[in-house]
Amino acid sequence: MFSYHCLNPIAEVGLDQFSTDYKKVEAAVTADAILVRSAAMHDMEFGRNLQAIARAGAGVNNIPLERCAKEGIVVFNTPGANANGVKELVFAGMLLASRDIVGGIEWVKSQSGETDIAKMAEKQKKAYAGTELAGKKLGVIGLGAIGVKVANAATHLGMDVYGYDPYISVQAAWNLSRSVKHIDAVEDIYKECDFITIHVPLLDSTRQMINKSAIQMMKKDVIILNFARDLLVDEQAVLDGIAAGKIRKYVSDFPNPTTAGQDGVIVIPHLGASTAEAEDNCAIMAVQEISDYMENGNITHS
Numbered sequence: 001m002f003s004y005h006c007l008n009p010i011a012e013v014g015l016d017q018f019s020t021d022y023k024k025v026e027a028a029v030t031a032d033a034i035l036v037r038s039a040a041m042h043d044m045e046f047g048r049n050l051q052a053i054a055r056a057g058a059g060v061n062n063i064p065l066e067r068c069a070k071e072g073i074v075v076f077n078t079p080g081a082n083a084n085g086v087k088e089l090v091f092a093g094m095l096l097a098s099r100d101i102v103g104g105i106e107w108v109k110s111q112s113g114e115t116d117i118a119k120m121a122e123k124q125k126k127a128y129a130g131t132e133l134a135g136k137k138l139g140v141i142g143l144g145a146i147g148v149k150v151a152n153a154a155t156h157l158g159m160d161v162y163g164y165d166p167y168i169s170v171q172a173a174w175n176l177s178r179s180v181k182h183i184d185a186v187e188d189i190y191k192e193c194d195f196i197t198i199h200v201p202l203l204d205s206t207r208q209m210i211n212k213s214a215i216q217m218m219k220k221d222v223i224i225l226n227f228a229r230d231l232l233v234d235e236q237a238v239l240d241g242i243a244a245g246k247i248r249k250y251v252s253d254f255p256n257p258t259t260a261g262q263d264g265v266i267v268i269p270h271l272g273a274s275t276a277e278a279e280d281n282c283a284i285m286a287v288q289e290i291s292d293y294m295e296n297g298n299i300t301h302s
């Protein structure tokens, strides 16, 4: 048997098995396996015993993959385990971008104690009018576990859905609704869609894929959603696009100094996978992967 150290609390599940002292260095130096959420591990010293790292989530950009490969450390992620939580927040993002729900709520708050508030609201509501999702074109870039869920759910809301993924897996293709139009060139998504949502991993080939030239191809008033990784987007180019009246809104799940507090930007503090269900699913999958590797030598999702 081996013991677990928790570098970042990921779930209630199995917490009795975790040490909760969060002494990262000590854990990394003594552990056989590490289970981590989004804590950056690039500068961390690894001990001689370390054989595996499981990332409770999809993205592995917080893990030093090359160093792990050199040192023979197997890296796991938990694909799909938090996909539903992220999918649901993507739709919240679409609604926040197309209806001024937050502005309306803030107005109601500011009228606290006002006895005539119902009548006043009837006048005020014009200021918060929005647009609907139904009938709009949604481009989904990346048809992995999350992208497929977003694409399928959007068809049920009456959206006209375009999917792009040059590397779509057989499993994802099977899971994709027939109502989703499969597009061969990402440029067609840029040119056609009212909403564009990105669901690709951060790789050298995808870094800043949403850049000035991509934005130039987009329709006026496009809404861009980024629940994948902030470095996929040249956010300064997005801010320029907002200032120029080309982009209606940019919704990002990745707070940073470039976008925080800027007009036309809705930033959420990386909450996509922060649901009780997603955290449980990721924790369970990550622990199973590590156990199966440490006890049986089996490698899944590495």
Ligand code: MLT
Binding pocket: 037, 038, 056, 057, 058, 059, 060, 082, 270, 272, 273, 274
């Ligand atoms: C992911 O890569 O799946 C997310 O970043 C998960 C998380 O919030 O930890």
